[in-house]
Amino acid sequence: MSQKPFLRIDNIRKRFGPIIASDGVSLEIEEGEIHSLLGENGAGKSVLMSMICGMVRPDEGEIVFKGQSVRFNSPREAIRQRIGMVHQHFMLVPNLTVAENYILGQGSALRVINDMDKVHARIRELSDRYALDVRPDAIIEDLSVGEQQRVEILKVLFHGIDLLILDEPTAVLTPQETDRLLSLMGDLVKDGKTVVFISHKLDEVMRVSNRISVMRDGRVVHTVNVGETNARELARMMVGRDVRMELPRSPEPPGRIVLSVENMTCRAETGLPAVRRVSLDVRAGEIVGIAGVSGNGQTELSLALAGLLPVDSGRVMLNGKDITGLDPARINASSFSHIPEDRHKHGIVVSMSLSENTVLQRYDQKPFASRGMLNRRVIGEHTRDLIKRFRVKSRDENQAIGALSGGNQQKLVVARELARNPDFILVNQLARGIDIGAMEFVMEEMLKQRDSGRAILLISTELEELFAICDRILVMFHGEILGDLPPDRTRLDELGLLMAGQTEQPALAG
Amino acid sequence: MDDMMFLTFLATLVGAAWRLATPLIFASIGEVFSERAGVLNIGLEGTMLVGAFCGFAAAFATGSVPLGLLAGIAGGMLFGLVFAVFTITIKADQIVVGAALNLLGMGLTAFLFRTYYVSTGKGIEIAQPVLIPFLSDIPFLGEAFFRQNLIVYSTVLVAVLASLVLFRTSFGLTLRAVGEHPKAVDVAGRNVAAYRYGAVMVGTGLAGLGGAFLTLGHSNQFVEGITSGRGFIVLAVVVFARWSPIGAFFVSLLFGLFYALQLMLQAQASIIVPYQVLQALPYIMTIITLVVLRGKGAAPSKLGQPYEMR
Numbered sequence: 001m002s003q004k005p006f007l008r009i010d011n012i013r014k015r016f017g018p019i020i021a022s023d024g025v026s027l028e029i030e031e032g033e034i035h036s037l038l039g040e041n042g043a044g045k046s047v048l049m050s051m052i053c054g055m056v057r058p059d060e061g062e063i064v065f066k067g068q069s070v071r072f073n074s075p076r077e078a079i080r081q082r083i084g085m086v087h088q089h090f091m092l093v094p095n096l097t098v099a100e101n102y103i104l105g106q107g108s109a110l111r112v113i114n115d116m117d118k119v120h121a122r123i124r125e126l127s128d129r130y131a132l133d134v135r136p137d138a139i140i141e142d143l144s145v146g147e148q149q150r151v152e153i154l155k156v157l158f159h160g161i162d163l164l165i166l167d168e169p170t171a172v173l174t175p176q177e178t179d180r181l182l183s184l185m186g187d188l189v190k191d192g193k194t195v196v197f198i199s200h201k202l203d204e205v206m207r208v209s210n211r212i213s214v215m216r217d218g219r220v221v222h223t224v225n226v227g228e229t230n231a232r233e234l235a236r237m238m239v240g241r242d243v244r245m246e247l248p249r250s251p252e253p254p255g256r257i258v259l260s261v262e263n264m265t266c267r268a269e270t271g272l273p274a275v276r277r278v279s280l281d282v283r284a285g286e287i288v289g290i291a292g293v294s295g296n297g298q299t300e301l302s303l304a305l306a307g308l309l310p311v312d313s314g315r316v317m318l319n320g321k322d323i324t325g326l327d328p329a330r331i332n333a334s335s336f337s338h339i340p341e342d343r344h345k346h347g348i349v350v351s352m353s354l355s356e357n358t359v360l361q362r363y364d365q366k367p368f369a370s371r372g373m374l375n376r377r378v379i380g381e382h383t384r385d386l387i388k389r390f391r392v393k394s395r396d397e398n399q400a401i402g403a404l405s406g407g408n409q410q411k412l413v414v415a416r417e418l419a420r421n422p423d424f425i426l427v428n429q430l431a432r433g434i435d436i437g438a439m440e441f442v443m444e445e446m447l448k449q450r451d452s453g454r455a456i457l458l459i460s461t462e463l464e465e466l467f468a469i470c471d472r473i474l475v476m477f478h479g480e481i482l483g484d485l486p487p488d489r490t491r492l493d494e495l496g497l498l499m500a501g502q503t504e505q506p507a508l509a510g
Numbered sequence: 511m512d513d514m515m516f517l518t519f520l521a522t523l524v525g526a527a528w529r530l531a532t533p534l535i536f537a538s539i540g541e542v543f544s545e546r547a548g549v550l551n552i553g554l555e556g557t558m559l560v561g562a563f564c565g566f567a568a569a570f571a572t573g574s575v576p577l578g579l580l581a582g583i584a585g586g587m588l589f590g591l592v593f594a595v596f597t598i599t600i601k602a603d604q605i606v607v608g609a610a611l612n613l614l615g616m617g618l619t620a621f622l623f624r625t626y627y628v629s630t631g632k633g634i635e636i637a638q639p640v641l642i643p644f645l646s647d648i649p650f651l652g653e654a655f656f657r658q659n660l661i662v663y664s665t666v667l668v669a670v671l672a673s674l675v676l677f678r679t680s681f682g683l684t685l686r687a688v689g690e691h692p693k694a695v696d697v698a699g700r701n702v703a704a705y706r707y708g709a710v711m712v713g714t715g716l717a718g719l720g721g722a723f724l725t726l727g728h729s730n731q732f733v734e735g736i737t738s739g740r741g742f743i744v745l746a747v748v749v750f751a752r753w754s755p756i757g758a759f760f761v762s763l764l765f766g767l768f769y770a771l772q773l774m775l776q777a778q779a780s781i782i783v784p785y786q787v788l789q790a791l792p793y794i795m796t797i798i799t800l801v802v803l804r805g806k807g808a809a810p811s812k813l814g815q816p817y818e819m820r
């Protein structure tokens with residue numbers, strides 16, 4: 001079996017204009033393995049996988065699947081050869097049901113749809129078999145991100161595949177959902193399927209993979225068995241140098257109170273209560289973390305602070321001024337930076353250039369504008385500077401931000417928000433899609449901001465991120481703040497219990 | 511007015527409403543297809559005019575109403591093809607192209623009509639009412655529903671058929687997806703542009719048919735600007751109907767009722783409202799509809815946006 005690889009990618013090249021996304025990449029996947037793909041943002045992971053599943057056509061090179069050279073003109077042809085992919089951005093039509101999404105594009109265009117019952121039955125059967133909990137008649141837009149992901153995976157299974165490609169599936173999942181997904185991958189392999197898994201989270205990769213390949217600058221630079229490596233080594237392979245997992249911290253005492261939230265209550269867009277009487281202070285020179293399983297009010301808390309959701313009661317004070325209920329533009333202008341959870345919705349305008357995105361909040365202020373006219377030269381220089389400092393992989397500052405890889409979009413948002421020299425920085429999911437090298441850099445930047453006296457509130461579902469840079473960690477559960485702990489890894493159990501809503505210390509046995 | 515007179519009035523009103531709604535029904539069901547696929551065609555006024563003119567010209571030459579209707583559909587689709595090439599293939603702005611086509615349709619039909627037909631002054635044979643046996647003799651109801659021409663009856667068929675196609679066939683499912691998430695359709699292996707072309711063709715074909723009805727089933731003449739804004743009212747009908755063919759049928763009927771009311775009240779000597787106010791009724795209703803239903807969900811999310819293939 002190992003003489004003849006299941007899938008062989010041979011010397012593939014792909015360019016987008018001046019950008020080389022694949023630079024003669026070769027890779028072999030064996031039947032029945034979980035093969036993880038690592039690499040910095042923009043290394044070319046998504047593009048490579050898109051070529052395997054027929055979304056993008058390679059310029060040069062060969063793909064050999066089950067011993068046959070294949071060349072797909074569309075994802076449908078790839079599916080016919082039993083290769084399926086779950087994309088970083090979902091391919092589900094929001095106003096259709098699960099079942100309708102599954103039969104989209106199947107059979108003759110003029111076919112009358114009269115076999116919906118059979119389709120529903122098959123979906124239920126598959127859903128039961130893999131414990132995916134997918135209802136065939138649910139409308140996509142009513143489902144949570146985690147549910148939509150299961151719908152995507154089941155879609156690929158529904159079409160029948162032997163090779164499943166998952167592109168950063170865990171980036172948007174809660175830890176519980178992630179556990180569930182990882183064990184599903186195991187089940188699929190037991191059923192004879194092969195899985196390619198892309199992730200930036202080394203611990204997940206170490207947990208599930210058989211082999212791991214690392215990509216850099218459009219090439220696979222290493223392939224290793226999981227037993228012969230560790231997270232530190234993988235990080236070095238990716239970035240080309242040692243990545244510090246622990247960052248040095250100066251023990252400065254925090255200063256005056258910058259942000260103060262008093263008894264804040266607000267409701268989610270659904271009208272249900274989401275934040276319940278939350279009070280917290282963030283001081284200058286302090287990073288306060290908020291831990292918690294996602295869906296416990298963190299999203300609403302951050303939106304309400306940024307003025308994107310109405311506050312029902314309570315007060316938000318910034319530098320002693322009441323900013324409760326101000327509109328987002330006014331809050332932004334009061335020395336408040338926001339790195340949002342959903343960058344496409346609240347962070348950037350995808351179709352606009354990097355330059356335009358960097359001055360989104362300040363295009364009408366000096367030095368970016370004078371006498372009502374944009375000063376394009378200054379804007380361009382400023383953007384180029386940020387691109388360089390934050391190593392945002394892009395063609396130039398005039399490229400549309402939507403053409404960047406996900407992690408690079410995030411880097412630009414972080415760069416922009418820090419460059420505004422705010423007194424207070426609100427961060428929700430700093431790491432979303434960022435590779436570990438960039439992560440280290442961004443965390444260092446955060447610490448620098450802290451040391452220069454900024455107040456930072458960091459909301460995260462990643463405990464590692466919180467332990468690495470926070471001065472204290474609050475736990476949010478059911479819209480309430482349950483605890484206030486130091487970032488002490490020895491108190492991990494306590495933190496875990498708080499995240500599950502248990503405030504009582506369990507009685508010691510014996 | 512005594513009761514009998516009132517019932518007669520009502521029966522005539524409903525009958526007239528359906529007739530007057532017919533061009534709206536065709537065109538709005540067509541536009542539902544177009545918009546469901548993400549293409550906002552505001553060039554319907556021009557398209558309907560072209561349909562009305564082609565229908566008239568063909569019937570004038572051949573003396574046949576069916577041929578006239580076919581010519582109306584063909585004329586509409588030809589116009590739609592121009593719209594599709596510009597908006598789908600060249601990806602020009604749909605609003606700009608639509609507006610240009612309205613102007614083109616008005617100018618072109620006026621020019622051709624003046625050049626070739628206006629001096630003849632002759633009308634054409636139009637579709638005659640077909641009395642449905644027995645049913646047409648029912649008092650009041652017969653007058654309202656069963657003394658129409660075949661084109662008017664066919665609106666029911668078109669509405670039901672359109673609904674079945676849109677919600678019960680693979681084509682319809684894909685079409686609806688194209689307006690919401692074209693990339694997903696692309697990934698599923700269907701050609702987004704082809705579906706948009708198809709949707710625009712269905713839409714403009716039906717608009718052409720609606721226009722042709724004006725000359726072949728209603729008046730027996732072409733008149734410059736005979737559509738008198740119906741192409742714009744259709745856009746409001748589609749919003750009001752929540753992008754559903756059956757909805758479009760009933761909302762069109764409602765607008766037909768305004769038209770009919772306006773005509774019949776004008777004929778009532780006892781009404782003192784200035785007739786201009788009555789004439790404005792359908793248009794006022796259009797504006798109210800659009801204001802009241804402004805921004806209320808349900809619109810295809812990619813409406814008006816071109817799709818970049820990979």
Ligand SMILES: Nc1ncnc2c1ncn2[C@@H]1O[C@H](COP(=O)(O)OP(=O)(O)OP(=O)(O)O)[C@@H](O)[C@H]1O
Pocket residue numbers: 016019020021039040041042043044045046047048393394403404405406407408433435
């Ligand atoms: N459609 C496109 N047009 C232009 N450039 C593109 C396109 N798709 C990808 N690229 C470029 O190709 C390179 C590789 O991108 P890719 O999305 O494969 O990165 P990635 O490894 O998946 O990164 P991330 O971890 O951030 O998702 C990037 O520089 C990206 O900007």
Ligand SMILES: [Mg+2]
Pocket residue numbers: 045046047088167405406
């Ligand atoms: Mg990617």
